[in-house]
Amino acid sequence: MSQNGCVPNEVRGGGCYWGPDVTQEVLDRHKLKLLIRSHECKQEGYEFCHNGRVLTIFSASNYYDVGSNRGAYIRLGPDLIPHFKQFQASRSTRELTxxxxxxxxxxxxxxxxxxxxxxxxxxxxxxxxxxxxxxxxxxxxxxxxxxxxxxxxxxxxxxxxxxxxxxxxxxxxxxxxxxxxxxSVIQTHTEIANTGLLETLYKHHSNLESIFRMIDTDHSGLISLEEFHQTWRLLSSHLQTVISDEAIAELADSIDFNKDGSIDINEFMEAFRLVEQCRGVGEDEPAPE
Missing domain, CATH: 1.10.238.10 (EF-hand)
Structure with missing residues (x-):
């Protein structure tokens, strides 16, 4: 997470969010320069954070939907400088039985x-x-x-x-x-009683990434709580759906998993992937990272 500290990840029920201060402490203690981690979807397959001290690598492309993200892996040479290989899986790259x-x-x-x-x-x-x-x-x-x-x-x-x-x-x-x-299992995760808002969101499930880009009016890659409110006020009028300010605030807060006051693309998509997660992975389907 972008802010200092370390807090449990209540959404997944395991692991934790940690800030740049924790990263620096761990690297200093073990005399390291870089921490490489996985287990979090990134649109380009990888992403640096904490002033370049943490690198996230994610090898599962098309994680949320076809075309939603690229996968990547890292090659490390003798100089230990990471070189990235990005890819997008398709039928031509993975033949299914x-x-x-x-x-x-x-x-x-x-x-x-x-x-x-x-x-x-x-x-x-x-x-x-x-x-x-x-x-x-x-x-x-x-x-x-x-x-x-x-x-x-x-x-x-x-x-x-x-x-x-x-x-x-x-x-x-x-x-x-x-x-x-x-x-309505999604309601147990968002803790919102406004079913009309949830139904409206889920009707547009296949366009979630486009919705994220639309709400992110300043193209910062993050949705501020004010951007979230403004967009949904407009959508409630356009879609002829009554959405209360309280419901919008509760939804925004529930999607902001790490409580840093903004919503990134992973938090936005993850909020809706939780429905799939509750049903488990099929026996012929490899588990995601």
Missing amino acids: LRQSVGRTERSALQALRMQLFTHRSALIREFQEYDPQCTGVISVKHWAEAVEKVLRLSLPWRVLRAQLVTSTQDGMLNYQHWLNQL
Whole structure:
């Protein structure tokens, strides 16, 4: 982090953020000139910080989405000066087995489907309540499938897909309140009650990097809290979505993981990757760094 000190990383539940004072202390103590680390996505695959004393290297390109970042690795010669090799993985650089390709396609399709369900959460609640006049929070799987099709109109075999979209049912009944809470897992990380804002953000999930550039009005590579507020006030009017100042402030604070008063591209993208992280990595998919 840019400020001095050392604090736990509560977002990941492990590790810590540390400042330039800690870096200097460690390097001085061990008579070192440079600390090389990984485990944090960088758009160019690498990045210096702390006055050139810390170098982050990240080898997983396309980490958030295709084209979102380059990967890189370092070659060190006898002079110990780092030389960088950047790359962008593609189908031509990594041939997938048929099983991996099909598995990746299925996971991508299911994630797109979950995203559609999340963005239509309000409409789904209204339809579920039509089948639940007593407000028990429970409906039959048959009624769940009918309601989902009525809202999304995708002509999909929802009862077949139910096993991959709903984690648990009992005696043919589904607790739709619990299921909707699972779809809204992002709320447990942002701790925001303004569902309208979350739905609006998630509808534009594929354009997150463009949204970041748009909010970063001074092109500094960081979003100040004031920039965040100003942009969302404009967007709330343009998208015809009611977004309170309190919700905007809470969202900005939740994305500012290291609490330095600004949001960088990694914090912005990571806030939405947490949804994927909760579902784990597929058995055929290598874990990210």
